[in-house]
Amino acid sequence: MKNIVFISGSPKINEKSVSEFLIQMAKRHMETEDAHKTFIDVRQSISKRKTLDDFEALSQADAVIIAFPLYVFCLPGILMRFLEDYYQFFTEKGKVNSPAKVYAIVNCGFPEPEINREAVRVIRSFCRHINADFRFGVLIGGGGMILGAKDAPFMKKTLGKLDNAFSAIAKDLQNKDKAGTDEIYIRMNFPKRLYFFMGNRGWFSAARKNGLKKKDLYRKPYLLHE
Known part of the structure; x- marks a missing residue:
């Protein structure tokens, strides 16, 4: 059985977040009988003081999929704190289940998905520190449009690209090849x-x-x- 942990790094409190929407899309591609899925909302984890339970789930993960919005060209502060605290937990624990495969799904308000590169580099660096296997990122430009316009005809092509990206994650989870994989860039089909x-x-x-x-x-x- 594979333990897959989904992490939403959105700081939003009472609003629907693009990160959670993307995670739900990704989960649909991983509905297999041998997969146990855990969802972690970083804000809820910290505010409800359940980080230790969530860190324990992370330490047992075979795969981790982190979705978050770009904030000031990097990770939201609340997600940075969560990952830093997990690193402390990791160093004190001394051992985890196995080197997990890690994937990052990053959306930004700019139309150019390349702007998310630096944030993906931060996740890649974090993975090196916890001996995880960072596989690749899905970098999304204009992500703020997804929730409000997901039913519009012009979004059909973009949603199809997202489905293909999440299918690639699902396929990579089953692949034992250690070779690196290129990032996936997704642009909105909308005039700049x-x-x-x-x-x-x-x-x-x-x-x-x-x-x-x-x-x-x-x-x-x-x-x-x-």
Whole structure:
């Protein structure tokens, strides 16, 4: 039996997250009788003080699939804390079940999936420190559109690419070949100029809800004045 641990690294509290949606998509490709699946929500794990139980599950994993949004070109702080605490647990435990295969699913608000590369490098480095086998990442550009537009016709092609990527993970889980695998890059099938236009409208709307004006978004309070 393979123990597969899915980790959602989204910091969101009361909102649906793209990370959890992607994990649910990935799980559908791993519905086999010999697989035992565990889901870890990092925010819930920390806030409900159940990290030790989750760390124990991680230490017994044959495969770990981590999904998270890009925050300031890297991992969300809450996920960094979780992984750092697991590393401490790992060093104190001294032994885990076996070198787990690890996969990263990263989505960012930029249309270019390549921007996620640095975050994948962090996960790769983390794997070296815990003697895990990092396999590859699925890097998604424009991921913020997935939840709101998943039923739109133009998303059909993108969702098909995601399904193919998760099928590749499922296939790699069964493969005993240790050779490295290339990252998978997924772009939204959507005009870039229109994407930025709609994104800016979203920021303006959020500013109004928080009592700000459009011009407040362009302020630079970090500049020093003579």
